[in-house]
Each structure stands twice: as structure tokens, then as C-alpha cells.
Amino acid sequence: MRMEHDIKLKLSFNIALVSGIFCITVALLLLLNFMQMSKNKPLESKALTSLVKRLSQEPNSDELKQEIRNFDLLARKAYFNSQWQVKTGGYLLLFGAVVMAFALRTLIGLRSKIDEPLLKNDNELISRMMTQKWVIITGTLLIFLGLVASYASVDHLKKYSVDESVVNAKPSDDQDKIEVIQVGQPVIKADSSVKVEATSNVKPNKTINPEKVVTVLSSEKIVPVIGKTAFPGSKEIRANVPSFRGPFGNGVFYTKGTPVEWDATSGKNVIWKTPVPKKGYNSPVIWENKLFLSGADNTIREVYCFDRSSGKLLWKQQVDKIQGSPAAAPKVTEDTGFAASSLTTDGNHVFALFATGDIICFDMDGKRVWARNLGVPDNHYGHASSLIMWKDKIFVQYDTNKSRKLIALKASSGETTWETLRKGKISWASPILAEISGKYQVVLSTDPMVAGYDSESGKELWSVNCMMGEVGPSPGFGSGLIFAANEYARLVAIDPIKNAKVWESDEYMPEVASPVCANGLLFIATSYGVLACYDAKTGEKYWVKEDGTGFYSSPVIADNKLYTFNTAGKMKVFEVGKTEKILGEGDATEKITTTPAFKDGRMYLRTPKYIYCIGKK
């Protein structure tokens, strides 16, 4: 028995010793590996970096590429080999440590003797005195450390805020430059706190410095900006113009008392007009009292916010310093430009997209919230598809010659929520939202199909092959049907639930202007100047009006009236009915390619140089 005890003692001692030496050896090797990896980082190989640099100078050198690949492979091998060593070493060390611990426990257990029990703290009073002393020292030390930390650290944030307050104290340049010019009407102050100077009898077509704002203030009550809700519901959307072609992009505006006559030259029914600093083919979007546009050239991209009541430029923000934004602007055609995409807003933020692929979000006061570049689009005309949003997502039909995508971005951060790769060819149409079976779908028109996508997941829900060519007109929605058309293709009515064509026609087809449907009637405006009215459900043609001048501006319906603008800037207002009846006419005296927006009985129209507010006087 005694012998067995000794053997056990010796055995456990030897195991503890061997495992201890083993652990120390493995630990040293791991340390060596760590030091070696810290010193010679394979991921930051200078040779590899210089070779990659050389490649940028000689991009077509296959020999160089092969050399880089060889180096890269070596670096990877070194890295993964080291990782393997660390992992294996870790397991070995753990194993060794466990063995050693068990051996030590056994050894100590075998050696242990039964000690005579003793009271540990023979003087509790002294012990308690010591405790009090050390607790006071510790407490004092903690307080001292807290105070030292406060004096040793600098609050850079506060410093930044102080600098900012100095900057903010200065009046803004925009405020200084505001000049108000009357257009045939007396000036009424919209905001008594802002003193504005009026100069009278200036003709509206006078050339004005674009930096200055030409405006006639109206007495219209300023509607407060909607509260900070998570996202607006359909009721709020219908009360505003959150996207291209109005609520849900359907071309139907829910307002009453819109004017049927106006004239830019005489100023008839012109409430105000304001120059837009930079060019853009995007149409106005409106939320409550704020109207948004964007403008750009090949160097500068800007977003503008106008006071809807007065036309005053409330803020102008540059779209710059975005990672991934191209240093040189991509090539675009003159009639597309860099700011063809209309903006979208949810009443809390406004979002703008440019031909560079830059997408940006501002709050309603022009404070930048986020921005990103979606990748410079390879688009032979320039990106033109407008933005639209529903709930917390912004939908971007991001078609390029390389890929066709429908992207949903998170409105709060710009992060991609989902991305659906689509078949088909590049399109310049804009997405619309259609409520089908109680859920909103994003509907897109492209060659060769018109398709609906789940706004929550991006999943394609239905698709009908019926389009061809370079699709410009956006789809329309009404009477439960989707309408799509394109020149040299077809005019098609689609039942999205049955996933089938209901009717089609190849008589009158638009090139740019989108179809609009209301009261069971469908209207088409072609680029060769024909306005046609169909029965939405059957396709029966009710009337055709040959205007003579083509339409790029999409026909829209407001106050149960059909508004059309031809490219010469002439407006014709028709009754939404089965027979042709002109209700009024207007003249912008400029080329019109944008689509007007309507709110609270007023029409807002962007011309190449101005933004107009037209309403009954």
C-alpha cells in the first residue's frame, strides 16, 4: 500500500513536470510565432504593395499580374500557416495545462497532511481596523482617479461646439442675397420676422442673377412641417407630392381648385417664380410647405428646398465628399443631364440621386444625414430613373448596361435593405407603387417585361413580357390594372393578380411621357403630339387629340382634370371624360420636359430656368 502511494506520488510528479515543460515549450513557441507575425506581417508585404502599385502603371502586364498572384499566394500561405500553428498550439497548451492541473491536484492531494485546525484571524479587531484603513484608501484613490481623469482629459466635442456657435452666429450668405421681385401682384409678407425688400414692375422674363431669388410672397398660411413620425401613411402621402408624378408615382394628385389658365409672360395666375440655380430635369416633390428640386452640372451637384408659399430658397446644399463618388463626371447626354432623377421625401427627410450614382439624404432643414455612392452607372444617356419610397425604404431602379437592379435602401441610414437583380435590359423609367391585394408593390417597366416586386422583400411577384426597346415611360396604375407603354413596342394593360395582359394596343405609344389612369380612363401622350384616351378596362379608344407638338412631360390628373404640357411649354387642360373637352390653356413660354406637381389648389412647374407656382388669384 505504501509502495503504491509512492508510485502514485512519483507518477503524478513526473506527469506534472513533463506537462509543465510541455506547456512552457508550447507557450514559448506561440510567443515566438506571435512576435514573428507581428514583425513580418504577410498582409502588409512591401513587395506586394509595390507590385500592386506597378500594376496601376502597367495595367495590361500579364507577367506582373502573375507575379502578384504568386506573391499573394505566398502571403496567404504564410498567414494561414501561422493561423494553423496558433490554433494547434492553443489546443496543445490547453491539453497540457489540464493534464498539469490534474497531476498537480493529485500530487498535492497525496502529499497533504491533516493540519491541526487553527483559527485564521486570531485578532479580528486588528483585521477590521486594517480593512477600514484600506477601504478608505481605496475609496479615496477612486475619487482621486476620477478627478485626475477629469483634469487630464480634453473635451474636444465642446471645443468643436464652441467653434460652431461662432460660425452659426454669422448670417448666412443666402439670406443676404435674397431679393424679392413682384410679378404683377402686390407683395404680401409670409413671415413677418423676415424683412424683405420688394422691387416692383420687373418683367418675369427678365434675366436675373441665378444666385438671387425672384419671388412674390403670398398670404397663404404656412402649414407646419409634419411631426417626426416613423414614416407617413397613405393618407399623408396622398396629401403631399412625395415623388415624381405625385403620390405613389401614379400621376394623380388629390387636390381641388387647381387653375386651368395661366401665362408666364403676363404673369396671369403666377403666384411666384424663382430661378433654380442649376440645371436639372427632375420634377418638384413637395411635403407640406417645402418643395424640393435638385440641379447639377459636371462638377457640382446640389439639392434645393423652396418655401412653397413664397418661393424663397430656404436652403441649398451641395452634394459632395461622398466616398466612391467619381472624380470626373460620367458622360451623359444633354437632354438627360446629371440631375434627371426626381427626389423623394417622407416628410422627415429628403433623398436625391444623381447621374454619378451619388444618393444623399438631408433632413427637412438641409442638414446632411447620410450619403453614399451606389456605383457610377454605366448608362449611355445618363441615369434618369426617379426615386420613390414607402415606409422606411427608398426604392432605386438602378439599371446600368452592366446590371439591372431594384435596390431598397434603409431611409434612416442608406444601408441596402435588399437588392433584387433583374433580368432584361437597361431602362430609364421610374418605379411606381401600386396597392395590389392590400399590399404595396414596386412596379417597374423595362425591356422585355413589366414586373411587380414585393416592397418588403424585393421578391418578384409577377412579370409579363410585353415591352421592348429603350423604355422611358414609367408604368401607370388604376382600375386595378398596370399600364405600360413604349414607342415602337406596345401599350399594354396588365392584371397583376392574374399575371396576364388584359388588353394591348399598338396605335399610340409614348416615348417619354408616362400613362395616367383615373375614373376608368387611360391617357397617353406621345412624343409626336398625340393625346389619346382609352377605356382603362377594355382598351376601347374614346378620343384622340392631335396637338402637333410632342409631349415629354407626363400627363397628370388633378382636381379631376387632365393637365398636359407639350415640349413648347403650352399647357392644355382637359376634362377627364370620354369625350374631348378642353377646360383651359396656359403657356410657360419655355420648353417643358418635367412633370408638374399639384398641392392645395396650386400647380408647381419646373422650367429650364425657373420653378413656378401657379394658382388662382
Added chain:
Amino acid sequence: MDKWIKIALIFTLLIFSLEGFAQKQRFPKPEFGTGYSQPTPVTPEPRALALEYTDVIVLLIVLSLSSWIAIKDRSRKKMLWLSVFTLLYFGFYRDGCICAIGSVQNVALTIFDPGYAISITTLLFFLLPLIFTLYFGRTFCAGACPLGAIQDLLIVKPLSLPEWLRKTLGILPYLYLALAVLFAATGTDFIICRYDPFVGIFRMDAAFHMVIIGIAFLLMGMFVARPYCRFLCPYGVLLNWMSKFSKWHLAITPAACIQCKLCSDSCPFDAIDYPTDEKQVKQRIWGVNRFLVYAVLIPLWIIIGGYAGSKAHVWISKANPKVYLAELLISKPEVRLDEKNLDVQAFLSSGKSMEMLVDEASVIRRKFYFGGWIAGGFMGLVIGMTLLNQIIFRTKKDYQPNKGNCYSCVRCVTYCPVKN
């Protein structure tokens, strides 16, 4: 021989459990274009809900067993094997997560951040050990905590620490708890998880310094038993409070204590209270006066502690990534050009304005200011109460476990000659 077979079986299980959960290797993408389209990163699916509920059930079973062993069965051997199971399941198999200790932060975050909702499993992991402790003492520490188990199994030659050192170091868990709650409540970090010394060992994947700290704790634990549990564990603070009011607690002797003193050295955690020496109590030079002074000083400790905490808020808040980034960009604007600084580049590519970042950082710093007052005041209260407790003498006639500090490991029971 039977013992060695069991040990070999544990090693085999240990190695297999580690192998199955090896982490994926990481390597940056090649930097030159090959026309290869990089696949979109996919977020791994969360652990299945059924498995999470399984974890809760396992915890419940282990806690029940641990409590039964401590209170009824009183078998050290069974408790040891239970802690081995806990180490393998909650430690190596479940990678040390989720654990009750870290769940303190989830609870804090869910209280202070309306946008964060704690999962039911996390909440149960937080509550179940506390409820069990309220009834049976710290049986969670004895058999259901993987962090406790790994330290407990490696105790070799525990040394007894003097009381003043234990009491002084015993302030650290309160400080750690205060900081952990502050950091979680401000959405800064889960420091308990980040600086968990053993999780790297459970996962075989951690930063080098954390592995070193973990090994250092284990080596230290060979001689200073359970150093993390005694002098750092923030959850232990809550367990200590609960255990003091526990309805049934482990007792060294099942019957009357015969004052044999055999158990006096049995506890490696110095958690056995000795009978009060009446002579010494009578000899004490302080009395009611000092008690009153310490009692009056408590509010002062709270105010001074709160003040120091609030003053330190600027420094502490630098731990918040957003505050750190904002300050870095203000103090060193040239960092914007540093392409290797991923945080800066990520911020620049987000397109957020500097004003927005500063605004957000200022809001966080403000939270730290109020949090600093609360955390500092709490620490002041802890200091004040610890001092006051040193004045109070509670009469104890037997050798008995300190209900707050005892881990119910059942070691002392083995030493007691009274078995029935």
C-alpha cells in the same frame, strides 16, 4: 483506475467539442481586379430558438441539481461532476455565451434603450440564477457557471487571504458592475463580454492579450481560488445580495456544530465565518461614535463619489466608439487621409456630416455625465456601507458559511464529522 477512465473520457469530449466549433479563418480580399465578382456577405443565421430554449432548460436542470446537491445530497463529488458538465456544455460547447454574468448588460441596455428588446432566453439567464440564489444560496456559482467551474477545477493549493485584502479587493466587482451597466446603458460596449478572460479559452479564439489574461487568471487561480469570481465578477454582486436573504442555504453541519474546527481551513474562498470572540468584541476601542460618524459619512461618500464620477465622464466616454471617432476627427483632422483607418473611412463613406457625428457624440457624452453621477454615487455608497459593516459585530456561535460569499461548493461539508 476508474478515475483515469473518466478523466480520459472528459478529455476526449473536450477535444471534440472544441474541434466542432473552430472559428473560420479570415483573410482580406485580393486588392487587384480579376473580374471576379465578390459574393455579398451573408449574416449568419441566429441560433435556432428551440436550441436557445434548450439552453434555458439545461440551465434550469443544472441549477436544480446544484441546489439539490448543496442543500440535500451534500456530495462534493457530485457537485464536481456537475461543474465539469457545466464547463463542457455552457463553456466549451456553447462558447461561454450566453451567460448570466453578461446578461446584466442586456438588462441594462433594455432598460435604458427603448430601441433594444431583450430576448426571453437572455432574461431567463439573468433571472433564474438570482431566483435560485434567493432560495438556495449561490448554487449557480457552485455548479452552473462555466467561468466558476474552470477556475474551481484548477484550484491546486489555495492560499488564505487576509480579511482586509479580501474586503478591499471585494470593492472591485462593484466598480466593474457600475462600469458595465454604464457602458451598456450608453450603448458603448458590453465590457463584461469583451474582457471575459475565459471566453477566449472556451472558443479557442481571442486576442492575444486576452488569452494571456485568461491563462494568468487560471494560473493565479491555482493558488488564489476563483480570483475572477471573488474579485471581479459583477454578477456576483447581485448573487451576493440575493444569497444573504436566501431561504435555505448550505450548512456545514447537518445538525448542531460540535466546534471541532475541522472545517475552518476547508474553504478555499475564505467564506466561513467563525464564532464571535466575545472577548475581542468587548475590547474594541470604537463604538457607537464611530458607527455614527460612518453612518453620517455615507451621504458624503455618495456625493463625492457622484461628483468624481461625473467629472470623469469625459475620460470614460472616450471608450464609446462614436465619441472616440468624433474626438479623433476633431483633434487630428489629418486622420481623414489615413486610408488604413477603417473607422474613419467608414464614417466618411457614410456621408454623414461632422456636425451630425458631433451631435450624436455629445448626446452620448451627456448620458455619461448623468451615468457618471449615478455610478460614482453607487461606488460612494459601497465604500460607505463597507466601512459601516466593519463597525457592526453580529454574534455568531458556530462555524457557518458566510451566506453572501459562500459558493455552496460543498467542500466544507466533507470536513464535517457530523454526517446526520
